[in-house]
Amino acid sequence: MAINYTYSTWKRIPAQLEPYHIIRTGASNVKPETILRPVHNTTYMGINGGFFAADEGYNRPPTASRSIAWAEEDENQTITVEGRTLSKNYLYNGTSANPLSRKTFFIYRNSSGVSTPAYMYASSANDVFGNYGKANVRMIVGGTDFNESSWGTSYNLPLKRTAVSFQGTSVYLMVIASATIPVLRSDIENMGLSPTNTVILDGSNSTQMNVEANGQWIQAPRLSDRYVFNMLRLRNAF
Incomplete structure (x- = not known):
């Protein structure tokens, strides 16, 4: 059976200490x-x-999400970890009482039934459903954009970063050990990807990747034990 993903690294210059994964x-x-x-x-x-x-x-399970996390197969499902039970799906960027319009990544079935990545600014999952029809939406995850106003003092800090980008029907999940937001934007352009088609996810010490490559299990960029609410994962890895 063919492998349905690839893992690679990228550096902006050869001397860069840690690459993008x-x-x-x-x-x-x-x-x-x-x-x-x-x-x-x-x-x-x-x-x-x-x-x-x-x-x-x-060091404990999160108490709630603050970004949309929705998958069609997780409707009305819950998860329990270390005594905490929460819904698998969360419908808001921010809270239900104070929803925030943020750049949001989602995948929908187009008119030909092809799973297609896209983004929009949304306060809730219902914003995406209203534009694309709930029956056509496969998944949603909230994040944010490259605007300085979205980041405050962390905009120019070299922190661990996490992002999801897309090109055609290909999706790129990436982490980096250290980048400012302007550098992240520039690097994504230099990779040949589009910052417009990129959503930045939670970063800092939440930045974590699991992937198997060449028979080895890689945990990047550096091992972190921070508990996080959700992840973007491969449905199948073979």
């Missing part, structure tokens, strides 16, 4: 998965997902 796969092979634990403590391949609330610190 990139998983490329088809749009039909990507979904958010609510995990309530570190990405590295799962058997899934993928990257950490959206923003979340950690009212009890980062």
Whole structure:
């Protein structure tokens, strides 16, 4: 059976200490998965997902999401980790009482039934459903954009970053150990990808990737034990 993803690294210059780690796969092979634990403590391949609330610190399951996390097959499903039970799907960027319009990545079935990646600014999953029809939407994950107003003081800080980008029906899941937001934008352009078709996910010490390559299990960019709400993962890895 053919492998349905590729793993690669990319550096802006040869002397760059740590590269970008990139998983490329088809749009039909990507979904958010609510995990309530570190990405590295799962058997899934993928990257950490959206923003979340950690009212009890980062060594316990998150108390709530703060970004949309919705997958069609997880409707009305729950997950329990270390005694905390939460819905797998979360419908808002921000909270239901204070939804925020943020750049949001989603995959829908086009008129030919092909899984197609896209983005829009959305406050809730219903914004996406209203534009594309709930029956056509496969998954949604909220993030944010490259605008300085979206980041405040962290805009120019070299932090770990996580992003999802798309080109045609290919989706790129990526993490980097250190980049400012302007550098991240420039690097994505230099990779041949489009910042317009890129959504930035939660970063800093939430940045985590799991992937198997050449018979080895890679945890990148550096091992983190931070609990996260959800991840973007491969539905199948073979």
